[in-house]
Amino acid sequence: MKNRKVGALATVATLALVLTSCAESERDSGTGADGDTGSDSTQTEGDGGAAASDATFVFGAAGAPTTFDPFYASDGETFRVTRQIYENLIGIEEGGTEGVPELATSWESEDGLTWTFELQEGVKFHDGTDFDAEAVCANFERWADQNEAGQNPSGAYYYGNDFGFGEDSLYESCEATDDLTAEVVVSRVTGKFPMVLSQSSYAIQSPTAMEEYDANGIALEGEAFVFPEYATSHPTGTGPFQFEGYDNAGGTVTLTRFDDYWGDPAGVETLVFKIVPDENARRQELEAGTIQGYDLPNPVDWQALEDSGNQVLIRDPFNILYLALNPVADPQLEDPLVRQALYHALNREQFVSTQLPEGAEVATQFMPSTVSGYNESIEAYEYDPEKAQQLLEEAGLSDLTIELWYPSEVTRPYMPDPQRVYDAVKADWEAAGITVETVTKPWAGGYIDDTQNSRAPAFFLGWTGDLNSADNFLCAFFCGDDNQFGTSAYDWHEELQEQIAAADAEADEETRTQMYEELNAQIMSPDWLPGLPLSHSPPAIVVGPNVQGMVASPLTAENFATVTITE
């Protein structure tokens, strides 16, 4: 018996020895072996004056990037990462929404069709190749040359939306007239161009790397999109950070400082995005110091986070929350008196001050005030429940019953807590004698589907702007015959479509801005009023006490290269 035990023990010991001898540590000597993150702060001065150190900045992300090629993405979690790897011809001003020179130093056009871009000198891609006009044109050509999967809205969403594919495409040609001058021709005048190029999807990528790793090889396999090797493991841009790796099992994306970056070097050596899907868990990780920042903290936590020494950076609101009214789903809403009544019954001042975070504003039209085309002179519909009742009586609907929809299983930057928004509106409407029937559905479990297909009479939805363009807001809401506001049921639908198209096609910026201002007034006039703009709500980003240099961006386009970390 004893011998058997000894024998068994010996076998286990031998096995363990064999196992450990085949298992070799593959650790790089030096970096991070002590498990320390972010506390290294050996500061050295970079060329541009930014304090570059060998520190690590760990940022808590809510989800994994869908791809590392922003051309095939349309979600914030992807763009947050790719914006650090890539740059665009046109950048976005720090802390604002205006387009500024980035890889292009200037751009101009006489006729709104032929655009000349002068390019930044001395820029290198992460693979060591030069950035020049040829590279710019290679990118334009690559965007236009998409296969069927690439052309799908779940592939190159932005390009399909902004440029379009095939014969009707906005893009016509690109020519490198010299090393640092690219001439881009578009097929029609539009207010969006060239500012659309500031969106993350239009990052300039290395033509060499794209060719080597088949960047355009997106494919549809079964029920899903499959991305080429370029997008999964070889993203190559010109930005301050380069791609190091994506640890799928551990849920981290690692970027490192690009030493040949043409501008100010990144303030930290390593930038890690740690994927923590649960918001509560992100907050606790920040409090425990295992991450040094995360996006979209819940407004109810802002105060507590600040109290424990963190910095809650509040962005200027660049979004809108609205209550859409759809006459296709409920013909009662065709009567403008009913829509006006629903508006007058809402106490939006109170809603914004009690239900939304600090810094939120009442909306008077379908875009925030920073967008060119915003009309200052539009006055808010005043809160007047009696007038609401009177209007309903006039419409012969004093006993109005309406279905009001709100989504569950979701928070959006413009709507931190959908149920509270719903509660506020319901209480106001009921106070004005309106009977409210509640419908709630999960965001991806029927809500989006039904609201976009005119099955919900009154519902909450919103939008965060992609760039400073009135068209980016108005067209997202009202373009097309089957838009979510069901405007095709109104006799002014055609006029609305024409006016949106006409404003976008106006080459002169001043005239265009004026056209949008007029259009905004027209949309909010008592006869049109397709929905009720409610609020602009400021989303926040939070960083730990030892993080400096993070500038909050209204477009959520924060540049992590300016971040430094101290003890």
Next chain:
Amino acid sequence: MLRFIVRRSLQALLALFVLSVLLFAWLRSLPGGVVSALLGERGTPENAAALRSALGLDDPLYVQYWRFLQRALRGDFGVSNGVFRGEPALDVFFQRLPATVELSIFAMILALTLAIPLGYVAARRRGGPLDTGSVVFSLVGVAVPVFFLAYVLKYVFAVQLGWLPPSGRQTVGINATHITNMYVLDGILTREWDAAWDAFKHLLLPALALASIPFAIIFRITRAAVIDVMEEDYVRTARAKGLTPRVIRVRHIMRNALIPVVTVVGLQIGALLAGAVLTEKVFAFQGIGQALAIGFERRDYPVLQVLIMMAALIYILVNLLVDIAYAVIDPRVRTK
């Protein structure tokens, strides 16, 4: 014997097939779906229609199922469309399996080392304060939802006291070598002791929360079994023979009392998997459970199909092995 194994295997296959049909239909009957999850506010009717048609979701359900089956028979279980976009669904499963296995094994070890001695002592001092206390404690263990316990543990030990990390599996930047993707084991195998210790600390709270499920049951079964066995004739005989208390305890009481415990441990594997879904979500622990939760949020059909089917496969295989083992031990089972 061979015939028995073949018959049981065919039954298992049939069960898997029926499950796959039900699962396929059920997932697609959920309201909304992957198209709205992918497009969100950008899901205009045209965009949604283009995406639906590209993904083949507007074909009749049986056509979609037929395509799924054809691919599945070739070993292609589809590609994730949600958070793990572009990755083969089977890879998502295998990447995350070690985490859940590590967590479950650890939870089970914790439960066994706590519950068996405690059950034994409680039975020996039946009716005493220790017994009453443990019974109440185990009742709480059964009654408290595992996610609640997880939140409380996390709040106290990670957030308030700061003794243990609040979430994840390993500190970012520790740069550990991964071989099996069971991080504690990897750290031991590669002798990266700091990495093993770090992974262990990450494992402790979720494992403790998860252990509450099997702990309560194992404790109660052990206690009941020990009480039963203590009154058996052979124990009295052993005592009469003048055997030492230690020999009676180890050889006669525990050995016999552990038989029902072993059976229960086997049955608890399913419960552990269910508990892991909740625990992993709370601790952002990158295992199968977290992938399932994310998969549901994003209506990621391929990932959900693979995760659920694989879980079922494991369950069915374990059952099949148990059946075969019974058949080997007891020939009467074969003819039943």
